[in-house]
């Protein structure tokens with residue numbers, strides 16, 4: 001048996017309730033993992049609320065965690081009991097103390113990145129890698145706009161784009177988040193709840209606009225993001241923390257020969273080769289100091305609802321993680 005958050009109906013944070021679940025033995029190609037830290041991502045909010053109907057109910061949410069292998073099924077060469085691994089998955093099940101996992105998802109973690117830090121940055125770092133290297137390859141001299149620049153993905157994205165030689169303009173919801181965005185490598189940070197960010201971007205870029213906008217805010221920023229692009233610019237909509245984007249009429253793009261993409265990390269990491277290449281890029285970026293982060297604020301697994309409330313309130317001062325069972329938490 002294991003402890004897990006079982007979602008039985010879509011709704012608010014109160015729908016995240018702890019329960020006992022059967023785990024069972026790993027089958028062919030599977031590992032059993034005792035999880036030590038679980039990442040919280042904005043995706044989890046969409047799944048809980050029902051904006052994404054991608055988890056069959058009742059079901060265990062959560063798309064990343066870190067832990068130790070406690071049993072190996074047949075056909076799992078290369079893995080052994082005691083291995084420390086991390087994973088991301090689009091098939092859910094991470095909000096649990098113990099789980100069975102396909103071995104092809106398991107990533108060995110560098111010693112320098114401890115369990116809590118790994119659960120804080122694995123999915124967010126892979127997303128940043130996808131955005132700056134695969135979706136829109138950042139080159140020196142580019143100008144980039146990153147929304148929610150102090151957020152979990154946002155900070156890593158700003159650090160990486162700046163290290164690749166881009167001039168990064170960030171948006172942030174509060175003064176303290178603006179300071180975090182500047183510390184993450186933004187050359188300029190805009191308080192987008194107080195001022196018109198498009199006007200500020202145009203002022204900063206001398207009327208040219210930016211080469212690429214990375215927009216994980218969605219509904220509230222999408223139109224402005226399009227307006228902030230330079231000619232032939234690229235709007236990458238990779239999330240919708242403020243709500244889903246309205247349908248887009250393609251002819252609107254013609255005014256600037258603009259392009260719009262809507263990438264999802266699980267498509268870029270579906271094959272083991274690319275997954276391992278992207279993970280290696282993230283770990284190398286941490287080793288080189290290109291990326292840096294603190295472990296997220298920890299909540300007991302049973303208090304996942306409280307963590308969701310904080311994430312949705314926009315008041316979190318950094319990423320959040322869950323600690324199963326008897327682990328030490330900060331809350």
Ligand SMILES: NC(=O)c1ccc[n+]([C@@H]2O[C@H](COP(=O)([O-])OP(=O)(O)OC[C@H]3O[C@@H](n4cnc5c(N)ncnc54)[C@H](OP(=O)(O)O)[C@@H]3O)[C@@H](O)[C@H]2O)c1
Pocket residue numbers: 040041042043123124127148149150151152153154171172173174177216217220238239240241242243263264265266311312313314319
């Ligand atoms: N496509 C992919 O594969 C992929 C993978 C990972 C993450 N994502 C997306 O990346 C984005 C960031 O994810 P994250 O987990 O790192 O979260 P996060 O950025 O730490 O949190 C979301 C941030 O969005 C901003 N925001 C703006 N309007 C908001 C609203 N109405 N309600 C709540 N927040 C609002 C807030 O920052 P301010 O207060 O500064 O405005 C908030 O802190 C999300 O949209 C997520 O879905 C996409």
